[in-house]
Amino acid sequence: MTTIAPQGLHHVTAIASAPQKNVDFYTRILGLRLIKRTVNFDAPDSWHLYYGDEKGTPSSILTFFPWPDVPRGRQGAGMTSATAFSVPGTSISWWHDRLKALHVDVDAPVTRDAEEVLTLRDPDGMVLDLVAADGDLRSGWDGVASIPSEHAVRGLHSVTMSERLLDPTADMLTDLLGMGSTTEQAGRSRFSMGGGDAGALVDLTGGARERGYQAGGTVHHVAFRAPDLETMTLWQRQLVEAGVDVTEILDRQYFKSIYFREPGGVLFEIATDTPGFDIDEPLLELGRSLKLPPWLEPNREQIARSLPAITLPDLSADPS
Structure with missing residues (x-):
């Protein structure tokens, strides 16, 4: 049995266009904290912007590569089709009213798998879900951007991946990455890490016919949590032994990481919880x-x- 067992999502990284629009939306509209302004280490002429809770706690983080001239991407097979954040259980109607008032592209709330979900799109068309999660006790970053603390985003909830075939990806999640299969209904399968709480969930949907196109408004990769470098080194070795094409351990300054693709094509990263985002500037x-x-x-x-x-x-200031 595998010992690879991520305890949850670490971060999600996506592609945006105009960096200023990106900053304004995620700080002023969603109330996330801009926790790091750095560059894409592999292409340092472009920004890498990190958002999260007050400290940049793993499982609260959404990051972007903003490329001003990037074309709009297209959803399809081999793509992360939605990134979900957790909000308090009574906050969905408040968020719907807020987003409508701020002219955000937002749908009416729906119930999905016994959860109340609000779907919206950012300025680049990236699909975001706000999920009502009564049991999520994380504080998020409270009381900013005119958002009362009782409605603040708590952190990442889950990601949804769109696949042509479910079984190969499901097998990797369970047999190799140690996730548990929890629910399956309406063409959607849920997999959990750790205790299966908000921030530790992956949803798969199958039957996508066309391959997606990764560009503006789409997710670049999904990262899972490793507690430390020693554990990551062990996991890397086990991935190699299982025949997975995995990178060497890379230094991302705020964490160490490895990358590989799941059978459907989504790029996965495993990132360490340490050293964190306050190593080069005060909290x-x-x-x-x-x-x-x-x-x-x-x-x-x-x-x-x-x-x-x-x-x-x-x-x-009021964003309106």
Whole structure:
């Protein structure tokens, strides 16, 4: 039996277009904290923006590569088709009213698998779900962007992946990644990590006919939690032994990570919980300035000139 057993989602990384629109939406509209302004380490002429709760706790984090000229992507097989956040159980109607008032593209609430779900789309068309989760005791980042603490986003809830065939991906999730299969209804299968709480869930839908196109408004990869580097090193070895094409361990400054693809094509990452986002700036100043890893510091001036300007919004102001 495998010892690979992620305890939940670590983060989701997606592709956006205009960085300022991205910052405004996720901080002013959804009330997430911009916890890190850095660059794509593999392409340092572009931003990598991190959002989350106050500390950037694993399972609260959504990150973006904003590429201003990127075309709009297309959903389909081999794609993460929705990223869900957890909100308090009584908050769905409040969020629906707020988003409608702010002219966000939002659907009417629905009940899915006994959960109340509100589906919306960000400025690039990325699909987001807000899921009512009474049992989620995480605090999120309370009292910002005109959002009362009792309605604040708590963190990631789940991701939904769209596949042509369910079984190969389901087998990897259960047999190799140690997830449990919990529910299956209406063409949707749910898999859980750890205790199966919000932030530790993966949903699969099958039957997608056309391959998706990864570009603006789509998810780039989904990351799962490893507690530390020692555990990740063990998991990497086991993935290799199972015949998975997995990368070497990469230094992402705020965590170490490995990457591989599931059979349907979605890019997976396993990321360590440590060292965290306060290693290069104080907690109170997270996200206020450009941070670079040591190996890019010699090129700071050139990198800074290449990046589109970003203005941090005044979160005390009403976004309307």
